[in-house]
């Protein structure tokens with residue numbers, strides 16, 4: 001399950017020192033390395049001034065028209081390297097009576113069981129922190145279709161309280177976040193790996209232990225586009241989809257393209273089927289899920 005570390009290092013790191021430490025010590029592809037050096041994010045959280053300074057800078061950047069934030073206002077990037085993002089995330093309470101309740105719950109991905117296609121470390125920085133129900137599963141064991149049974153294991157409810165460090169594994173840890181009682185801020189170290197570029201993220205029905213739909217990710221972006229070709233297409237589209245079936249490196253993308261081709265060119269179905277690889281053929285008959293938008297469900 002999620003690795004939880006309640007440590008209280010006396011050391012305080014500046015953002016630059018933390019970036020240097022991570023670059024020199026953490027292997028983004030090795031979860032053991034991430035856990036071993038997770039304490040350093042707590043040492044960064046001992047620095048009690050730099051986050052507010054970053055929010056001040058963010059506001060100034062808005063004044064000048066120079067946007068430094070490629071994500072939602074909820075999440076700002078504090079530092080970026082080839083292998084890592086270091087971010088600050090704001091979590092707000094959701095009053096039951098608010099007219100914005102549904103929007104806010106959706107915007108902050110509250111009450112939504114989801115996994116991540118990246119490993120990351122989180123630390124509670126400000127406020128009481130959100131509570132989260134934890135589960136685990138194995139991405140490698142599922143095919144990713146709507147209603148697919150998943151061996152979800154419950155791992156209890158925990159709180160990202162101030163100073164607590166939590167390490168989430170890509171394609172393994174699933175969680176549901178609940179709105180905190182008061183505005184809270186967390187910091188996270190997000191690993192940028194091949195998983196982030198290729199693996200999907202799922203939304204789960206934890207009562208029935210099934211995949212209910214996809215979440216936003218890079219793979220979903222191309223599946224969304226291919227799905228649109230069901231209604232918007234010409235001969236070039238057919239040729240492109242056929243090339244996708246034959247040559248794309250992602251089996252799910254091959255399968256999705258095959259499914260769409262069968263729908264828009266049923267007369268040529270035999271040709272498409274005979275060109276497809278066996279794994280893609282099997283997947284093409286399933287209602288594969290994908291998400292939409294750029295939401296990364298960082299949950300940090």
Ligand SMILES: [Fe+2]
Pocket residue numbers: 114115116175297298299300
């Ligand atoms: Fe999350």
